[in-house]
Amino acid sequence: MDLKGIYMASASRYAQSEQLYARCGHSGVMLPKVSLGFWHNFGGVDPYERSRAMTHYAFDHGITHFDLANNYGPPYGSAEDTFGRLMEDDFRPYRDELFISTKAGYDMWEGPYGDHGSRKYLIASLDQSLKRMKLDYVDLFYSHRFDPDTPIEETLQAMVDIVRAGKALYLGISNWPLEPLKQAVTYLREHDAPLLIYQGRLNMLHQNPIEEGILAFCKEQGIGFIAYSPLAQGLLTERYLEGIPADSRMAKDKFLHPYNRTDKLLGYLHELQAQASAHGKTIAQEALAWILAQEGVTSVLVGASSVKQLETNLHAVL
Numbered sequence: 320m321d322l323k324g325i326y327m328a329s330a331s332r333y334a335q336s337e338q339l340y341a342r343c344g345h346s347g348v349m350l351p352k353v354s355l356g357f358w359h360n361f362g363g364v365d366p367y368e369r370s371r372a373m374t375h376y377a378f379d380h381g382i383t384h385f386d387l388a389n390n391y392g393p394p395y396g397s398a399e400d401t402f403g404r405l406m407e408d409d410f411r412p413y414r415d416e417l418f419i420s421t422k423a424g425y426d427m428w429e430g431p432y433g434d435h436g437s438r439k440y441l442i443a444s445l446d447q448s449l450k451r452m453k454l455d456y457v458d459l460f461y462s463h464r465f466d467p468d469t470p471i472e473e474t475l476q477a478m479v480d481i482v483r484a485g486k487a488l489y490l491g492i493s494n495w496p497l498e499p500l501k502q503a504v505t506y507l508r509e510h511d512a513p514l515l516i517y518q519g520r521l522n523m524l525h526q527n528p529i530e531e532g533i534l535a536f537c538k539e540q541g542i543g544f545i546a547y548s549p550l551a552q553g554l555l556t557e558r559y560l561e562g563i564p565a566d567s568r569m570a571k572d573k574f575l576h577p578y579n580r581t582d583k584l585l586g587y588l589h590e591l592q593a594q595a596s597a598h599g600k601t602i603a604q605e606a607l608a609w610i611l612a613q614e615g616v617t618s619v620l621v622g623a624s625s626v627k628q629l630e631t632n633l634h635a636v637l
């Protein structure tokens with residue numbers, strides 16, 4: 320911040336570009352190997368100044384990619400509202416240095432048109448997202464999940480049309496199984512809106528994209544892969560070694576639960592901690608480095624509830 324309280328991005332934000340950026344598949348897009356997700360800690364219930372400090376730290380260190388979705392919050396939509404406020408307060412001069420994604424596919428508003436994969440939902444949802452985020456376009460729009468009840472061509476054509484309308488520059492797919500993913504790749508390529516990236520849950524505890532052949536398929540097709548919940552929502556860190564901190568995600572017992580903290584996990588974490596400290600690293604850094612070492616992975620999409628956590632996570636690559 321300068322003396323008038325105006326955010327001035329660090330002049331050295333691209334100093335470590337060589338270590339930080341990776342090409343996203345066979346595209347022209349470079350992404351930071353550590354990207355920042357807005358699922359938790361950026362909602363209307365979270366302190367704005369803390370969210371703001373994390374985005375400043377991120378951008379000041381070259382983290383140019385922020386990932387959102389229509390229903391991140393809580394309440395739904397409020398992480399995008401927070402982003403919109405950050406745009407107004409701080410990031411407008413840097414719009415072209417940012418790579419911003421949002422998604423639609425899960426429940427967002429009431430009634431038959433606020434969920435799943437219809438053209439009606441995806442297009443209306445992105446229009447709402449752009450308003451909340453105070454953006455003319457997003458860099459990347461995702462189908463958040465596969466909807467087996469909507470014809471696949473309807474979902475995919477809506478995505479193509481979103482690009483045609485200039486509301487998104489690139490397309491992504493998240494959580495789709497391999498077979499429909501293959502159809503999507505063909506359809507989008509044939510319609511000149513090739514798939515840029517796949518977003519899937521990948522970490523040392525959940526390796527489905529590897530086991531199901533999704534990561535290998537993406538690599539073979541020149542599609543980038545970004546790993547979400549790379550720290551298994553905080554399980555793959557020191558956070559729960561001694562108990563359940565009151566301010567932790569597990570204490571909220573919504574997406575992460577006390578029953579996830581098993582003796583088996585703690586045994587594994589102690590082994591991992593020994594391995595990490597032999598490398599001069601934390602558990603989180605070891606866990607992130609493991610993902611980034613998998614062939615075909617472009618970026619790890621971390622969450623954080625403090626600048627300190629983000630700093631630790633970034634040091635997995637810098």
Ligand SMILES: NC(=O)c1ccc[n+]([C@@H]2O[C@H](COP(=O)([O-])OP(=O)(O)OC[C@H]3O[C@@H](n4cnc5c(N)ncnc54)[C@H](OP(=O)(O)O)[C@@H]3O)[C@@H](O)[C@H]2O)c1
Pocket residue numbers: 355356357358359360386387463493494518519546547548549550551552553554556557558566567568569603620621622623624625627628629631632
């Ligand atoms: N496409 C999808 O369906 C989908 C699904 C889930 C997530 N995502 C995306 O992926 C992003 C990341 O997901 P995630 O938040 O589950 O990621 P994560 O990085 O696995 O977990 C983040 C949480 O771990 C803890 N943490 C992070 N760094 C730490 C450190 N260095 N030391 C100790 N604890 C640490 C914090 O928990 P505390 O809050 O307890 O401090 C933080 O909130 C989301 O924001 C979203 O953009 C996408």
